[in-house]
Amino acid sequence: MKKSIPEDLWKAFFQGDRLACARLITIAENRKERVPELRDALANRLGRAVRIGITGPPGVGKSTLTSLLALGMADAGHKVGIVAVDPSSPFSGGAFMGDRVRMEGLVGDQRIYMRSLASREGHGGLSPSTPDVADVLEGFGMDRILIETVGVGQAELDVLECTDLVVLVLQPSTGDAIQTMKAGIIEAADLIVVNKADLPGKDVVLNSLRFLFGMGLTKKIRPVPPVMTTSAMQNEGLPELVAELEKLASVLLDSGRHADLRRARMEKEIREAISQCLWTAYDGLTGATKCIQEKARELVEKAESPYPFIRESCSRVRVQALDKEASNGHGA
Amino acid sequence: MKKSIPEDLWKAFFQGDRLACARLITIAENRKERVPELRDALANRLGRAVRIGITGPPGVGKSTLTSLLALGMADAGHKVGIVAVDPSSPFSGGAFMGDRVRMEGLVGDQRIYMRSLASREGHGGLSPSTPDVADVLEGFGMDRILIETVGVGQAELDVLECTDLVVLVLQPSTGDAIQTMKAGIIEAADLIVVNKADLPGKDVVLNSLRFLFGMGLTKKIRPVPPVMTTSAMQNEGLPELVAELEKLASVLLDSGRHADLRRARMEKEIREAISQCLWTAYDGLTGATKCIQEKARELVEKAESPYPFIRESCSRVRVQALDKEASNGHGA
Numbered sequence: 001m002k003k004s005i006p007e008d009l010w011k012a013f014f015q016g017d018r019l020a021c022a023r024l025i026t027i028a029e030n031r032k033e034r035v036p037e038l039r040d041a042l043a044n045r046l047g048r049a050v051r052i053g054i055t056g057p058p059g060v061g062k063s064t065l066t067s068l069l070a071l072g073m074a075d076a077g078h079k080v081g082i083v084a085v086d087p088s089s090p091f092s093g094g095a096f097m098g099d100r101v102r103m104e105g106l107v108g109d110q111r112i113y114m115r116s117l118a119s120r121e122g123h124g125g126l127s128p129s130t131p132d133v134a135d136v137l138e139g140f141g142m143d144r145i146l147i148e149t150v151g152v153g154q155a156e157l158d159v160l161e162c163t164d165l166v167v168l169v170l171q172p173s174t175g176d177a178i179q180t181m182k183a184g185i186i187e188a189a190d191l192i193v194v195n196k197a198d199l200p201g202k203d204v205v206l207n208s209l210r211f212l213f214g215m216g217l218t219k220k221i222r223p224v225p226p227v228m229t230t231s232a233m234q235n236e237g238l239p240e241l242v243a244e245l246e247k248l249a250s251v252l253l254d255s256g257r258h259a260d261l262r263r264a265r266m267e268k269e270i271r272e273a274i275s276q277c278l279w280t281a282y283d284g285l286t287g288a289t290k291c292i293q294e295k296a297r298e299l300v301e302k303a304e305s306p307y308p309f310i311r312e313s314c315s316r317v318r319v320q321a322l323d324k325e326a327s328n329g330h331g332a
Numbered sequence: 333m334k335k336s337i338p339e340d341l342w343k344a345f346f347q348g349d350r351l352a353c354a355r356l357i358t359i360a361e362n363r364k365e366r367v368p369e370l371r372d373a374l375a376n377r378l379g380r381a382v383r384i385g386i387t388g389p390p391g392v393g394k395s396t397l398t399s400l401l402a403l404g405m406a407d408a409g410h411k412v413g414i415v416a417v418d419p420s421s422p423f424s425g426g427a428f429m430g431d432r433v434r435m436e437g438l439v440g441d442q443r444i445y446m447r448s449l450a451s452r453e454g455h456g457g458l459s460p461s462t463p464d465v466a467d468v469l470e471g472f473g474m475d476r477i478l479i480e481t482v483g484v485g486q487a488e489l490d491v492l493e494c495t496d497l498v499v500l501v502l503q504p505s506t507g508d509a510i511q512t513m514k515a516g517i518i519e520a521a522d523l524i525v526v527n528k529a530d531l532p533g534k535d536v537v538l539n540s541l542r543f544l545f546g547m548g549l550t551k552k553i554r555p556v557p558p559v560m561t562t563s564a565m566q567n568e569g570l571p572e573l574v575a576e577l578e579k580l581a582s583v584l585l586d587s588g589r590h591a592d593l594r595r596a597r598m599e600k601e602i603r604e605a606i607s608q609c610l611w612t613a614y615d616g617l618t619g620a621t622k623c624i625q626e627k628a629r630e631l632v633e634k635a636e637s638p639y640p641f642i643r644e645s646c647s648r649v650r651v652q653a654l655d656k657e658a659s660n661g662h663g664a
Contacts, residue, residue, distance in 0.1 A: 036639040043637035259632055266628035270638050270645075274620065277646035278610040279603075285653055288606065296598035300591055305375035306602050307368040313602075314609035320650045321617055 005037055013140065018113065021140045025115050028132040035132055042139035047262060049081075049138040050249045053159040054148045056169035061195045064232040065169060066148045067106055072242035073144045074111035081137030081145040082106075082114040085127055113137060131162040131265075144249075164261055165190045165248055168225075172201035189225050190248055193241060197229035282317060337369055345472065350445065353472045357447050360464040367464055374471035379594060381413075381470040382581045385491040386480045388501030393527045396564040397501060398480045399438055404574035405476050406443035413469030413477040414438075414446040417459055445469060463494040463597075476581075496593055497522045497580055500557075504533035521557050522580055525573060529561035614649060 005027065012020035027034050054066050063084065070080040106112050115137075117127040127133075134145050149159045160166060168189035186192075186209075194205050209227055228244060230237035252258045283289050295309055337359065344352035359366050386398050395416065402412040438444050447469075449459040459465075466477050481491045492498060500521035518524075518541075526537050541559055560576060562569035584590045615621050627641055 036637075036642075039639055040637040043631075044635045047632060047635045262632045263628050266632055266638055267624055270624050270628060270642055271620075273638070273642045274614070274624075274645050275607060275611050277642070278614055278649070278651060279607050281646075281649075281651040282606070282610055285651055288603075292599055292602050292606075296595050296602060299375075300379060300594045300598055303376045303379045305368075305372040306598055306605070307371055310368075310602055310605045310609070313606050314613075316654050317610070317613075318652045318654055319610060319613040319617055320652050322648050322650055 005034060005041070010041060016141070018110075021113060021136065022115075024136045025133050028136050029117060029127065029129045032129070038132060038135065042135050045139040045141075046135060047259075049134075049143045049145050050165060050252060050258065051134055051145045051147060051163045052245065052249075053163035053166040054146055054169060055159055055166060060169045060171040061232050062148055062169050065193065065195055065230065066146050068232055068235070068238050069242060069245070070106065070112050070114075070144075070146060071109070072238055073246075074109065076242060076246065078111075078144045079142045080112045081134070081140070081142035082112065082148065083130060083133055083137070083145065084114070084116040084148045085130060113140065113142060134162065160188050162265070164252055164258055165245070167191045167193060167245070169193045169195050170205050171196040172199045172205055191225050191244060192227045194227065194229045195232055197237065198231045198234055202229065278319065286313075286317070288313075337366060337373070342373060348473070350442075353445060353468065354447075356468045357465050360468050361449060361459065361461045364461070370464060370467065374467050377471040377473075378467060379591075381466075381475045381477050382497065382584060382590065383466055383477045383479060383495045384577065384581075385495035385498040386478055386501060387491055387498060392501045392503040393564050394480050394501050397525065397527055397562065398478050400564055400567070400570050401574060401577070402438065402444050402446075402476075402478060403441070404570055405578075406441065408574060408578065410443075410476045411474045412444045413466070413472070413474035414444065414480065415462060415465055415469070415477065416446070416448040416480045417462060445472065445474060466494065492520050494597070496584055496590055497577070499523045499525060499577070501525045501527050502537050503528040504531045504535075504537055523557050523576060524559045526559065526561045527564055529569065530563045530566055534561065610651065618645075618649070620645075 005024070009020055009023060013024055024038070028038055054062050054069070056062055066082060066084070070082055073080050106114055115133065117130060117133060130147065134147065137145055147159060147163055166189050168186065168191070170192065171194065192209065194202060206227065226244060228237060228241055230241055232238070279288075296306070298304075299306055299309070337356070341352055341355060345356055356370070360370055386394050386401070388394055398414060398416070402414055405412050438446055447465065449462060449465060462479060466479065469477050479491060479495055498521050500518060500523070502524065503526065524541065526534060538559065558576060560569060560573055562573055564570070611620075628638070630636075631638055631641070
């Protein structure tokens with residue numbers, strides 16, 4: 001395999017050079033073809049960090065809460081990476097100057113590394129490179145990685161796929177938002193935070209949550225998550241939130257669930273990569289991509305089923321195992 | 333290929349027997365392995381219907397609007413299928429008795445066929461069988477198929493994949509909801525309906541929409557969609573809405589975009605089916621599923637990169653084209 005990331009860059013990265021970290025994140029974010037190289041180089045530093053998704057509707061104060069959580073975790077002795085994928089997040093430059101200035105309090109802090117990523121175009125989902133960026137941060141020595149994402153649309157499912165814990169952030173009087181969110185993320189949250197608890201209406205959101213849990217909507221999947229209240233602006237409830245998250249992180253690591261999640265993600269990654277290899281080989285052999293385009297056009301025009309073509313295509317191809325010696329060292 | 337759907341059932345279905353239609357929908361919904369058989373039998377009846385997604389936050393009156401739209405389209409000479417996948421929809425039995433009774437006004441109407449589907453578990457997404465159920469309805473002769481789905485979470489993306497037009501339903505004072513939805517569905521809507529226009533706050537939602545469009549958030553993707561106001565309860569604005577939708581349907585069909593969408597979906601279906609064949613053959617040959625499980629466990633334990641294993645797996649397999657004569661009629 002041709003290596004394309006310079007040795008010097010890796011050396012600086014492993015020595016803790018933040019600029020080198022920034023450059024590797026940029027590679028992870030934009031160069032999908034370099035991912036195998038990144039994984040190979042970082043592998044022996046991965047597996048211990050806890051990745052925490054911070055999600056919730058826009059405007060509930062996720063970014064402020066995330067930065068205060070990062071500071072709290074750093075004070076507790078952790079090195080903290082932040083990946084912000086919320087398009088409305090001040091991290092991503094999407095919001096009010098006051099917020100952004102507040103976030104920049106983190107900039108000089110060597111215990112924390114923050115990076116905002118572009119959201120997947122038009123869908124508000126996580127960037128597909130989010131797990132790769134988290135790998136770089138974990139390889140850089142971060143043992144807590146906070147992934148901030150807006151908790152609607154595709155992002156709510158993406159964030160479940162690439163994090164070990166999910167914190168859902170709400171605010172007083174987000175009764176409506178709970179309605180629209182209940183189909184997905186609430187069942188998946190490991191911890192619910194009602195932020196801005198200084199504002200009126202805290203009881204509304206707490207009652208809505210009690211109602212949902214009382215209906216048994218979530219119990220089938222996992223136990224009712226703890227619900228905490230904070231006021232990030234007034235710095236209230238933060239130490240308790242950090243402590244609760246650390247408790248959840250300990251249980252996750254000690255129970256083996258953390259390793260189970262990593263294993264499941266590793267399996268999926270291998271399966272998808274091999275499947276992609278098979279398709280690439282098939283496409284190279286048969287010119288399938290072009291052929292399928294033409295066939296689809298014809299089938300739609302003639303109003304015919306695709307299955308005769310699918311069956312014929314499948315019957316005309318064989319997957320064959322090669323001798324280990326014959327193939328050793330050659331890519332498919 | 334072994335046929336498993338009885339000839340009698342097909343015969344009754346093609347004669348317009350609604351009970352036979354119900355039974356085939358149940359097969360489409362629950363028996364993924366029968367899909368090729370369904371597609372083969374229905375193919376020559378597919379390709380002309382317009383599939384319209386009706387989406388939006390819970391509580392905006394999508395179901396009432398959908399049933400009135402169906403009646404309006406039936407009056408205009410169409411045969412209308414309704415697929416309801418919103419877990420909170422009265423179609424799905426999820427809401428108030430009054431609504432449900434109102435929906436049942438459709439029951440005796442031979443021009444309309446309604447079916448509610450279970451939502452994909454826990455995620456609020458469309459049932460993966462939704463397109464197959466729509467195929468059955470189209471094969472039954474329906475030329476307008478309304479797919480009602482709650483416009484949050486995974487569903488908003490699923491609905492884009494399987495419909496030709498998307499109607500986003502809002503209500504006055506859903507300013508908050510627009511905030512949470514803007515990342516996905518608003519850009520994709522072909523038509524926005526502000527329902528319950530008799531309620532106060534209509535201007536709030538209209539202004540929010542103008543603000544979003546004014547920011548150019550959506551223009552990159554396609555032109556600003558028409559925004560209409562209705563009051564389904566007071567039966568206002570419905571004829572205009574039906575007329576506007578029919579206009580969009582005509583443009584869709586005449587411009588060739590309808591065929592383009594069908595073709596793109598056909599291509600994706602073929603690619604995924606062949607890819608699945610390749611994987612099944614590979615798995616049968618190498619026992620990959622089990623082997624990958626064990627390998628992932630080992631790699632996570634040892635903190636190693638999966639890529640050496642992926643590269644070796646890919647290098648040890650070859651995809652081979654078979655002679656047409658030798659393989660004709662045999663599955664892979």
